Amino acid sequence: MENNWKYPKQVKKMKFTEEHQDKVFYGLNNLNKRKNKSRKLLYSSVAAIFIILFSFELFVPYMSNVFANIPLISHFIKEEEQNREEMEKILELVVPIVERNGTDLKDLNIMTETKEVSVKLKGYSGDYEDIAQNIEEHLGNNGFQEYTVKAIRYEKEESQSKISPEESKEWKQNMEDAKKLKNTLKKRLKEKRYELLFPVSVRINDTEGVFVNVTVPESETRIKQLKDILKKEAKSYEDKVKLDVRQVQKIAREQEKRWEKTNAISHIGRALMEAEHLPVIGFAYSFHPYPLQIKIKTSLDANDSDASEIADEIRSEINVFIQSNEKNKSIREDKYRIIVLSKDKNEID
Incomplete structure (x- = not known):
């Protein structure tokens, strides 16, 4: 997934990375979903992870009547882009004031819906209300009059687990060995x-010994030979494999690779979960087996008189987005289900 965030030079050190190779799944059984259109941006020295609940009617692409609906998901994307631009402008305005006061900005939490900015500072000896007022005035002079600012002291969170120097040394050695083994196996x-349909994955630790994950096509017949190679190379590091x-x-x-490039799955899940008029409380997807399966959990009772109509609207929103959004050209001919x-996990026709 391409990272489209553009950061001011003076805050590149605060830039987040977004991990997309591993899918993030929520359990569908006990999800208590909250509709909240507030967009939050948290800049921190610790990487942030956006967690979306992701993981069947077979859909073969068609064009008739598909544009009759309002493209809710595309509107959501545009709204997020606008909020992101607003957040980045606010960040650019806050940083110089913090620097002029000789302090370190550790966290900046911007809430566009409630128009609030929370600034966490490290090493600031002045009055927090004064610097908050200075930032608020500066934002107001630059077109953000509606925002209120709160400045607070940054408190370093206590680590829940104490790692001894010996454990730290062992962990680093295991990481180095895992990297070496991964490169050897790839070669x-x-x-x-x-x-290889996915990158080789290697872990080395006291619990598992050496763990190796390899994914090959279903047509591959040399599985025994493959396992022999993996085991032989792994045993040079640990006996337990x-x-x-x-x-x-x-x-x-x-x-899967085509859809990853478009970020369509992420957009679909986030838009449906945040749509106030749609009772979506869970979203999951799976590319394996083919074709792509998209599963949406709602709070509907399957026997409700309007359940089928709402389910059709949800399906239509997905279809419209895939067929109409410019960035989805590469996946428009794909099949998906x-x-x-319903809330009882029964399919709604």
Whole structure:
């Protein structure tokens, strides 16, 4: 997933990274969803992770009547872009004031819906109300009169676990060994002409010993030889070896990579979860097996008179977004399945 955030030079050190290779799944059973249109941006020295609940009607692309609906998801994306631009401008205005006061900005929490800015400062010896007022006035002079600012002292959170120097040294050694083993396996498997559909994954620790995960096409027949190579190389580090060799459909992985480039799954999930008029409380997806499966949990009773109509609206919003958004050209011909579920996890037709 491409990171589209543009940061001022003076705050690049605060830039977040976004991990997208690993899917983030919420349990659908006990999810207590809250509708909240407030957009929050938290700048911190610790990386932030946006957690969205992600993971069937078979959909084959069609164009008739698909543009008759309002593109809710595309509107959501545009709104997020506008909020992001606003947040970045506010950040650019706050940083110089903090620097002039000789303090360190550790966290900046911007809430565009409630128009609040929370500034956490480290090493500031002055009056917090004064610097908050200075920032608020500066924002007001630059077009952000509606924002209120609160400045507070940054308190370093206590670490829940104490790591001894010996444990830290062992952890670093395990990380180095895992990296070496990963590179060795990549080289060996390339020599043997194995096609890897996902990057080789290696972990080394006291609990598992050496854990190796490799994913190859379902058409691959040399699985025993593959495991022998993995085990032989892994045992040069630890006697205890755990292998996880998976086979998946190549067509499914190819579809997954196309969708990852568009960020469509993330947009769909976030937009539906935040839409106040839609009773969506859970969202999951899976590319394996082919085709893509999208599962949406709602708070609806399957016997409600309007349940089918609302389910159709949800399906339509997804279809309209995929077919109409400019960035989705590469996935418009893809097949995918949508299931809208009731609160009891029964499919709503």
